Amino acid sequence: MAKPVVLMIGAYPDWDMAPLEEAYDLRKLWLAPDKEAFLAETAPQARAIATRGELGASAALIDRCPKLQIVACYGVGIDAIDIKRAKERGVRVTNTPDVLTEDVADFAFALILGHLRKVVAGEAHVRSGAWKSGTLPLGVSLKGKTLGILGFGRIGRAIAQRARGFGVTLAYCDIAPAAGVDAGYHKDPVSLARASDIFVAAVSGGDATRGIVNAAVLDALGPAGVFINVSRGSVVDEPALIDALASRHIGGAALDVFWNEPNIDQRLLAFDNVLLQPHQSSGTVETRQAMGKLVRDNLAAHFAGRPLVTPVV
Ligand code: 8YV
Numbered sequence: 001m002a003k004p005v006v007l008m009i010g011a012y013p014d015w016d017m018a019p020l021e022e023a024y025d026l027r028k029l030w031l032a033p034d035k036e037a038f039l040a041e042t043a044p045q046a047r048a049i050a051t052r053g054e055l056g057a058s059a060a061l062i063d064r065c066p067k068l069q070i071v072a073c074y075g076v077g078i079d080a081i082d083i084k085r086a087k088e089r090g091v092r093v094t095n096t097p098d099v100l101t102e103d104v105a106d107f108a109f110a111l112i113l114g115h116l117r118k119v120v121a122g123e124a125h126v127r128s129g130a131w132k133s134g135t136l137p138l139g140v141s142l143k144g145k146t147l148g149i150l151g152f153g154r155i156g157r158a159i160a161q162r163a164r165g166f167g168v169t170l171a172y173c174d175i176a177p178a179a180g181v182d183a184g185y186h187k188d189p190v191s192l193a194r195a196s197d198i199f200v201a202a203v204s205g206g207d208a209t210r211g212i213v214n215a216a217v218l219d220a221l222g223p224a225g226v227f228i229n230v231s232r233g234s235v236v237d238e239p240a241l242i243d244a245l246a247s248r249h250i251g252g253a254a255l256d257v258f259w260n261e262p263n264i265d266q267r268l269l270a271f272d273n274v275l276l277q278p279h280q281s282s283g284t285v286e287t288r289q290a291m292g293k294l295v296r297d298n299l300a301a302h303f304a305g306r307p308l309v310t311p312v313v
Contacts, residue, residue: 002305007065008045009055012074016292020050048072048299053095054261054279062089064192070302072295075282075313076100077203077232078312086313092296095310098154099290100282107156107165107281108200108230111254112147115226115275116140116198143167148196150189150213151203151231152178159202171195174203188278189213193220198228205232213237218244224251230281234257238265245271256281 006024011017020026027046032038037216043064049057053075059082062068070092071081072110078095117139125136134219147163149156152174160170160183171182175194177185186192189212193199203209212298213227213236227250229236238259244250245268252273256263261279268274283293297309 004047005042005045006048006050006299007042009049009051009057010051010291012295013288015289016296019296020299022047023296029272030143035153037087047301050074050295050299051081054076054080056082058082059085062086062091070299072092072298072302073312074291076293077205079232079234083313091313092308094295094302094308094310095312096294097310099294100287101154101158103284103287104202104230104281105153105162106254107277108155108159108161108202108228111228111230111256111277112142112198112200112226112277115228115252115254116142120275121272127219142198145169145197146171146195148172148186148192148199149183150192150199150201150235151209152181152271153202153204155230156200156202159200168198189217193217193225194222196225198226200228201231201235203231203235205234209235211235211237213241215240218250221250223248226251227253227255229253229255229257231257233261242267245294247276249274275285 003023003025006026008026008028010030027042029038032188036102044066046065047067049068049071051057051071051073053073057071061087062082068091071086071298073081073095076095076097076150078093081093083093096267118136122136125131143166146169149159149172152172163170171186172183173186184195186195201213214239218240240264241253245253254275254278257279268276294310301308
């Protein structure tokens with residue numbers, strides 16, 4: 001029997017590509033010199049789309065694939081997949097929850113400590129030889145600060161769990177208070193920002209949270225406040241963030257996600273109070289292997305007629 005045609009939107013690590021090639025007729029969109037011509041030929045045959053969190057699958061793409069049965073996402077965030085259209089078309093969607101939670105939460109702390117303790121500047125200080133002629137400006141202590149977490153889902157809670165070991169006061173904002181949590185609940189992001197020294201966005205992306213971190217929230221965070229983002233660029237009003245950084249309305253930011261990845265707003269490069277990372281919160285060998293396995297397990301389950309492992313719809 002012919003292997004099912006799988007339209008891949010972006011590359012996965014090699015350890016996933018080999019078993020995927022084995023099981024499916026893989027069509028690699030990112031390698032096509034003429035994407036239009038490639039889609040004109042491949043989309044009508046595709047029974048599955050394999051995508052990544054930040055690449056998703058638009059309604060237009062889903063509509064170009066009349067035989068499409070499943071969109072498998074390498075990533076927990078499904079905000080770039082048109083779920084409404086998938087549902088209308090009876091297309092199943094899977095993602096990779098849980099397996100990346102701990103690494104993303106760890107990375108939030110890499111960003112927090114990296115920013116407060118000037119890790120990147122410190123390294124440059126040593127490498128450039130500047131150490132010989134002076135010391136690095138002092139950092140800021142994490143202990144005793146209030147850490148505000150926007151979005152108290154799996155990742156937000158994992159951040160909170162780690163925060164307890166750092167001796168911070170915890171606060172969080174979500175649609176409703178969580179039961180049995182020893183952290184201050186805030187109903188709205190402005191109130192959370194006002195209470196926070198460090199404000200971490202761990203909320204899901206999508207229409208419901210687009211621009212939720214706006215000028216008012218940044219203003220409430222204040223000139224000593226630090227904004228950390230490990231969720232999606234879309235949750236922040238990025239021009240407002242750039243204004244707040246330029247005018248020192250906030251103290252700084254550490255960002256793993258942006259509006260236009262990887263072609264980020266160049267103004268961000270000019271700030272010395274911003275730590276920039278290339279969307280790598282889940283980027284460990286262990287987690288990426290587990291994510292790839294989940295994608296493959298979901299596709300295999302679908303084509304074998306078994307229940308999906310981690311269905312979204
Ligand atoms: C990945 C992500 O970096 O889980 C998500 O939603 O955005 C990330 O874990 C991404 O999907 C890999 O390209």
